[in-house]
Amino acid sequence: MNLNQLTIKEAKEGLRSKKFSSIELTKACLEQIKKHNENLNAFITITEKGALESAKKADELISDKQDLPFLGIPIALKDLFSTKGIKTSAASNVLRDYVPEYDATVVRKLKDAGAIIIGKTNLDAWAHGSSGENSDFGPTKNPWNKEYVPGGSSSGSAVSVASDMCIVSTGTDTGGSIRLPASFNNVVGLKPTYGRVSRYGIIAMASSLDSIGHFTKTVEDSALFLNITAGQDKFDASTLLNPIDNFTKDLNKGIKGLKIGIPKEFVTSDLDKEVKVKFEESVKLLVDLGAIISEISLPHTEYGIAAYYIIQPSEVSSNLARYDGIRYGNDRSFFGDEAKRRIMLGTFTLSSGYYDAYYKKAMAVRTLIKKDFENAFQKVNALISPVCPTLPWKLEEKINDPLKMYLSDVLTVTANIAGIPSLSIPAGFSTNNMPIGIQIMGKQLSESLLFQIGNAFEKQTNFYKQKPKL
Amino acid sequence: MNYKPIIGLEVHVELKTKSKMFCGCSADYFGKTPNTHTCPVCLGLPGALPVPNKTAINWCIMIGLALNCKIANFSKFDRKNYFYPDLPKGYQISQYDQPFCLKGFIELSDGKKIGITRVHMEEDTGKLIHQDVNSLIDFNRSGVPLVEIVTEPDFENAKEVVEYLKKLQQIVRYLNVSDANMEKGNMRLEPNISLQKENAKELPIYKVEVKNINSFRFVEKAIDFEIKRQTKILNNNDNPIQETRGWNENKQESVPQRVKEEANDYRYFPEPDIPPLNFSQSNILSLKSQIQDSPNQTFERFKKDYNLNEYSAKILTKEKVIADYFDESVMVGKKHDVNPNKIANYLINKNIDINLTLPAQLIKDILSLPKSAEIEESELRKMVNNVLKENEKAIKDYKSGKEMAIMFLLGQVMKTSKLKLNASKIKELLKEMLQ
Numbered sequence: 001m002n003l004n005q006l007t008i009k010e011a012k013e014g015l016r017s018k019k020f021s022s023i024e025l026t027k028a029c030l031e032q033i034k035k036h037n038e039n040l041n042a043f044i045t046i047t048e049k050g051a052l053e054s055a056k057k058a059d060e061l062i063s064d065k066q067d068l069p070f071l072g073i074p075i076a077l078k079d080l081f082s083t084k085g086i087k088t089s090a091a092s093n094v095l096r097d098y099v100p101e102y103d104a105t106v107v108r109k110l111k112d113a114g115a116i117i118i119g120k121t122n123l124d125a126w127a128h129g130s131s132g133e134n135s136d137f138g139p140t141k142n143p144w145n146k147e148y149v150p151g152g153s154s155s156g157s158a159v160s161v162a163s164d165m166c167i168v169s170t171g172t173d174t175g176g177s178i179r180l181p182a183s184f185n186n187v188v189g190l191k192p193t194y195g196r197v198s199r200y201g202i203i204a205m206a207s208s209l210d211s212i213g214h215f216t217k218t219v220e221d222s223a224l225f226l227n228i229t230a231g232q233d234k235f236d237a238s239t240l241l242n243p244i245d246n247f248t249k250d251l252n253k254g255i256k257g258l259k260i261g262i263p264k265e266f267v268t269s270d271l272d273k274e275v276k277v278k279f280e281e282s283v284k285l286l287v288d289l290g291a292i293i294s295e296i297s298l299p300h301t302e303y304g305i306a307a308y309y310i311i312q313p314s315e316v317s318s319n320l321a322r323y324d325g326i327r328y329g330n331d332r333s334f335f336g337d338e339a340k341r342r343i344m345l346g347t348f349t350l351s352s353g354y355y356d357a358y359y360k361k362a363m364a365v366r367t368l369i370k371k372d373f374e375n376a377f378q379k380v381n382a383l384i385s386p387v388c389p390t391l392p393w394k395l396e397e398k399i400n401d402p403l404k405m406y407l408s409d410v411l412t413v414t415a416n417i418a419g420i421p422s423l424s425i426p427a428g429f430s431t432n433n434m435p436i437g438i439q440i441m442g443k444q445l446s447e448s449l450l451f452q453i454g455n456a457f458e459k460q461t462n463f464y465k466q467k468p469k470l
Numbered sequence: 471m472n473y474k475p476i477i478g479l480e481v482h483v484e485l486k487t488k489s490k491m492f493c494g495c496s497a498d499y500f501g502k503t504p505n506t507h508t509c510p511v512c513l514g515l516p517g518a519l520p521v522p523n524k525t526a527i528n529w530c531i532m533i534g535l536a537l538n539c540k541i542a543n544f545s546k547f548d549r550k551n552y553f554y555p556d557l558p559k560g561y562q563i564s565q566y567d568q569p570f571c572l573k574g575f576i577e578l579s580d581g582k583k584i585g586i587t588r589v590h591m592e593e594d595t596g597k598l599i600h601q602d603v604n605s606l607i608d609f610n611r612s613g614v615p616l617v618e619i620v621t622e623p624d625f626e627n628a629k630e631v632v633e634y635l636k637k638l639q640q641i642v643r644y645l646n647v648s649d650a651n652m653e654k655g656n657m658r659l660e661p662n663i664s665l666q667k668e669n670a671k672e673l674p675i676y677k678v679e680v681k682n683i684n685s686f687r688f689v690e691k692a693i694d695f696e697i698k699r700q701t702k703i704l705n706n707n708d709n710p711i712q713e714t715r716g717w718n719e720n721k722q723e724s725v726p727q728r729v730k731e732e733a734n735d736y737r738y739f740p741e742p743d744i745p746p747l748n749f750s751q752s753n754i755l756s757l758k759s760q761i762q763d764s765p766n767q768t769f770e771r772f773k774k775d776y777n778l779n780e781y782s783a784k785i786l787t788k789e790k791v792i793a794d795y796f797d798e799s800v801m802v803g804k805k806h807d808v809n810p811n812k813i814a815n816y817l818i819n820k821n822i823d824i825n826l827t828l829p830a831q832l833i834k835d836i837l838s839l840p841k842s843a844e845i846e847e848s849e850l851r852k853m854v855n856n857v858l859k860e861n862e863k864a865i866k867d868y869k870s871g872k873e874m875a876i877m878f879l880l881g882q883v884m885k886t887s888k889l890k891l892n893a894s895k896i897k898e899l900l901k902e903m904l905q
Contacts, residue, residue: 322559
């Protein structure tokens with residue numbers, strides 16, 4: 001087994017017991033990037049020099065018996081996370097040469113924890129997209145089959161973990177941008193509770209929906225990572241004042257007797273057959289593990305996508321207004337089609353005379369969807385569903401049909417609308433050997449429970465051990 | 471045709487909080503090297519987020535309370551979207567439909583109440599500096615807390631506007647939340663003026679807003695100018711156009727800036743980066759308790775407790791520092807049997823610089839005055855009153871316009887005492903009492 005294939009937990013143990021050094025670990029990742037990035041296009045920026053310097057320092061600290069939670073662990077950051085002195089492009093030509101003056105809170109926390117930043121990953125520009133194709137730096141490819149999309153918008157982050165170019169990576173999830181690529185790449189993706197992780201310094205897509213999460217190889221790693229990133233931030237007024245959990249504490253409790261609901265509106269005839277089969281197999285496994293499964297109704301689900309595609313572009317249109325050409329080099333003509341589309345949509349829905357008909361109504365739907373989930377969580381501990389109604393599709397298949405593309409988020413957007421956490425975990429493979437995922441949703445701040453369920457499932461399935469042939 | 475001016479006012483007051491509205495940068499930007507009081511937040515860098523300044527919010531509410539407003543239990547910030555180079559985020563964080571404070575008033579000296587529609591909180595913009603062909607941006611001012619105070623169209627002339635502004639300025643200075651210095655731009659005024667046909671019931675269909683006014687004198691001139699200009703247009707059977715004009719002090723006239731064909735569409739929506747705010751009754755009460763006397767209350771207290779006349783009370787309550795100084799001096803004076811009126815007269819007549827003379831020194835100075843001035847105002851008043859009672863004809867003469875009659879009365883008062891009396895003071899008293 002190569003060092004770059006390790007999980008956080010394994011890498012930590014190996015570093016601490018000096019089985020290998022951080023330099024060796026970092027080099028293994030860099031080599032993997034060098035070998036495969038040309039084909040996969042997962043990274044926009046590779047910070048080899050800085051990573052090796054940090055790794056050297058980490059090794060010194062380890063020799064000094066210093067113990068930091070992520071000391072010497074190579075990580076990749078979605079190129080929306082501001083990194084002081086490292087280009088942060090949002091995968092858009094508008095910010096092609098933008099170098100931030102400051103670190104995002106999460107970046108600072110990861111640095112403080114001793115992590116090594118190995119590079120910045122590709123994404124749909126401004127996080128607008130579900131396939132990873134909207135990048136001004138070229139599409140990311142799916143490592144399981146390079147003719148297929150890896151899912152977006154956190155395409156490069158998902159691919160970098162799936163192809164072992166790093167140990168862990170960060171992402172953002174506004175309507176499914178972590179969970180969908182996680183499910184398309186056979187990795188674990190967490191969208192935490194809104195406000196659980198600081199958004200400060202992460203280029204905003206839709207501020208009321210953006211959740212800051214990550215991609216890992218295992219559920220336990222996901223919990224370990226959240227231990228670092230979670231917590232109130234004085235620079236983000238929307239972070240929740242909540243005692244920081246130890247998210248690994250319930251990992252091995254098992255799920256006997258836990259009530260898990262299946263939202264019937266999520267499992268319809270619109271689901272791809274293979275997705276449905278894998279989902280049903282997953283449910284059966286949970287039953288075998290002792291979970292009590294029941295059907296639940298989230299009656300306003302059908303309005304989710306409509307509400308999402310009003311609220312999200314409205315906020316996008318405002319958030320992108322600062323790229324007016326006066327600062328950051330490139331002007332508005334450098335925006336791609338999808339950004340322009342959303343700016344126009346959002347400008348329209350916020351315009352006077354239309355605000356009441358669109359934005360206000362969408363916010364009313366938002367309240368109803370929240371209520372749906374609240375009611376559901378009175379009856380069950382958690383909900384499970386497929387992540388995406390379809391299997392990964394071929395590159396360019398949906399690129400000219402934005403509506404079709406938008407619909408791939410139909411099962412993920414409601415968690416963002418309600419602000420609840422959702423964990424996407426591998427659930428097997430299709431007949432053409434493409435990954436399929438399921439998501440576990442819980443009420444606000446229930447991440448520990450999601451890890452508990454996810455870990456029980458993973459221990460039985462071990463899908464994560466299957467690697468793409470690169 | 472006669473017209474009635476309909477005037478409303480928007481005033482922006484910059485708060486003097488230590489830090490800016492949504493970040494930790496110093497808000498004390500005046501005269502500082504450009505772009506030294508900045509950070510990712512007030513530069514609107516990608517990813518930066520606003521965190522509201524609690525002190526600024528409290529101060530905004532205190533202004534609302536001092537202006538007799540109702541304070542909202544639930545409020546929020548909104549984004550006002552528009553493009554301008556001095557606005558780094560492409561939107562200003564402001565308040566739209568749920569401002570902190572609503573429906574207050576300021577009472578003018580004649581008892582007329584000027585309605586206050588709303589008092590809300592927002593952030594200031596950066597500043598553009600034009601040099602030859604280049605325009606430079608200084609973001610030191612970007613994000614400084616601003617309170618906007620909007621009135622009903624209740625003013626009928628420039629005098630009322632100026633009195634209102636002076637009162638407003640005095641109130642925020644009393645609260646010690648802003649220097650309200652016009653020249654430094656701590657206080658900015660935008661009157662809107664239109665004319666209504668006499669006896670008409672509806673408000674005029676247009677409104678002219680005048681900007682770039684940086685003194686109370688200019689606001690008076692600008693309003694008077696607009697009334698004349700609009701009257702002329704209306705007399706020609708035309709309608710003045712809805713527009714924004716700027717006051718040009720050199721030309722002594724308002725000049726067109728931009729025509730508003732319809733209201734700007736700012737695409738307001740709730741600021742998603744800042745959770746909504748709730749204010750409990752106890753929050754509001756505690757802020758109320760922090761508001762010491764308002765200028766009006768102090769004015770009434772000086773008259774009642776210290777027996778000051780209107781004139782003295784008004785001068786001594788003009789600014790909070792003066793009122794405080796006077797209060798302190800009265801306390802010291804009490805120990806030495808110097809009564810408040812004597813202190814007031816001395817302060818006003820001698821034009822004492824309160825920054826240079828401590829209250830104790832002031833009382834010492836008063837005590838060392840030559841005896842001739844010893845007759846106190848109340849005593850003088852009695853003497854004047856007696857003379858007035860005996861000289862009804864002179865009073866009639868004075869009131870019918872014979873100003874010399876006052877000199878006769880003055881002579882009569884001077885005669886009643888063997889001490890050398892202060893003639894100018896007596897003249898002042900005569901004028902006051904003859905009104």
